[in-house]
Amino acid sequence: MQRRQFLGxxxxxxxxxxxxxxxxxxxxxxxxxxNSYGVLFDATRCIGCRRCEAGCNRVNRLPAPARPFxxxxxxxxxxxxxxxxxxxxxxYDIPGKGPVYRKNQCxxxxxxxxxxxxxxxxxxxxxxxxxxxxxxVCVGCRYxxxxxPFDIPTFEYWDPLAPRIMKCHLCYPHxxxxxxxxxxxxxxxxxxxxxxxxxVDLLREARHRFHLFPGRYLDHIYGEHEMGGTNWLYIxxxxxxxxxxxxxxxxxxxxxxxxxxxxxxxxxxxxxxxxFLGIYAISQAKDKAARQEKRQALRExxxxxxxxxxxxxxxxxxxxxxxxxxxIEREVKKALEEAAKARAAGEEGE
Numbered sequence: 001m002q003r004r005q006f007l008g009x010x011x012x013x014x015x016x017x018x019x020x021x022x023x024x025x026x027x028x029x030x031x032x033x034x035n036s037y038g039v040l041f042d043a044t045r046c047i048g049c050r051r052c053e054a055g056c057n058r059v060n061r062l063p064a065p066a067r068p069f070x071x072x073x074x075x076x077x078x079x080x081x082x083x084x085x086x087x088x089x090x091x092y093d094i095p096g097k098g099p100v101y102r103k104n105q106c107x108x109x110x111x112x113x114x115x116x117x118x119x120x121x122x123x124x125x126x127x128x129x130x131x132x133x134x135x136x137v138c139v140g141c142r143y144x145x146x147x148x149p150f151d152i153p154t155f156e157y158w159d160p161l162a163p164r165i166m167k168c169h170l171c172y173p174h175x176x177x178x179x180x181x182x183x184x185x186x187x188x189x190x191x192x193x194x195x196x197x198x199x200v201d202l203l204r205e206a207r208h209r210f211h212l213f214p215g216r217y218l219d220h221i222y223g224e225h226e227m228g229g230t231n232w233l234y235i236x237x238x239x240x241x242x243x244x245x246x247x248x249x250x251x252x253x254x255x256x257x258x259x260x261x262x263x264x265x266x267x268x269x270x271x272x273x274x275x276f277l278g279i280y281a282i283s284q285a286k287d288k289a290a291r292q293e294k295r296q297a298l299r300e301x302x303x304x305x306x307x308x309x310x311x312x313x314x315x316x317x318x319x320x321x322x323x324x325x326x327x328i329e330r331e332v333k334k335a336l337e338e339a340a341k342a343r344a345a346g347e348e349g350e
Contacts, residue, residue: 044216052189059180083164100238
């Protein structure tokens with residue numbers, strides 16, 4: 001792509017945006033796939049053993065943590081997920097209640113803010129319930145990190161060549177491949193603080209526990225309606241804000257907010273894809289030119305080497321021919337001399 005063509009494309013895209021084309025994110029309300037799966041976390045059963053962290057690490061082959069999973073002193077400080085850690089457990093010391101533990105990971109929203117903020121559609125909400133990220137599509141803008149109300153997506157800042165956005169994917173690759181029946185964290189939990197199943201069934205299970213143990217739980221399922229609903233659900237015996245969950249999110253799905261924000265800056269929303277497309281095309285053109293130059297240089301080097309080889313071979317052949325001719329001449333001369341000597345000796349004998 002020529003520079004003039006690229007700038008023209010960028011200008012045309014911006015002009016289209018100015019003429020009134022608004023962002024499409026969040027243009028319709030999506031209530032979730034009816035048979036999607038999720039996880040119910042019961043804070044009254046969690047003992048803070050961190051085995052869910054170890055299970056997640058093992059299944060997803062993540063780097064080993066700086067401090068082993070059986071070192072519970074890490075619970076003395078609050079932690080968040082990062083590019084090497086898809087889930088963490090934090091301890092909350094509640095007056096009169098003692099320690100309460102909560103597992104933190106991607107909430108897998110029914111209408112994900114990360115997906116609605118991504119202009120290249122690198123995120124997808126799967127019918128199974130997981131929110132996944134596609135490496136081959138992402139351009140690294142990190143809008144998703146800003147959009148997520150739960151501060152979940154993280155970036156591999158240490159990788160300058162191919163950094164990725166990393167987060168919990170609800171073990172979607174393993175479940176769809178059939179290598180797991182439940183997510184790694186759920187399978188590792190020894191107290192059944194984590195339950196995997198269809199979201200509608202998890203909501204029923206939560207209300208069933210409310211009925212079985214009156215007074216143990218708050219009569220609220222966190223994630224049933226927050227931000228339009230999530231596939232990760234929480235029940236607790238203490239207010240959710242006391243275990244680090246936001247209570248100011250409301251029930252409006254995130255894309256409705258994102259759509260307004262993107263529509264307010266249509267030039268940026270529309271021009272950025274063209275910008276990255278242009279940068280990619282120019283980079284590809286440069287790489288192609290460099291490859292062509294290398295191939296041409298290689299062809300020229302091979303041709304020169306062949307010429308030198310042919311010349312050297314010709315010299316060797318000429319020398320061999322000359323040596324052969326000289327050897328024949330020596331042998332003929334020697335034979336003639338010996339014949340002459342034999343004749344002379346025969347004449348003397350007569």
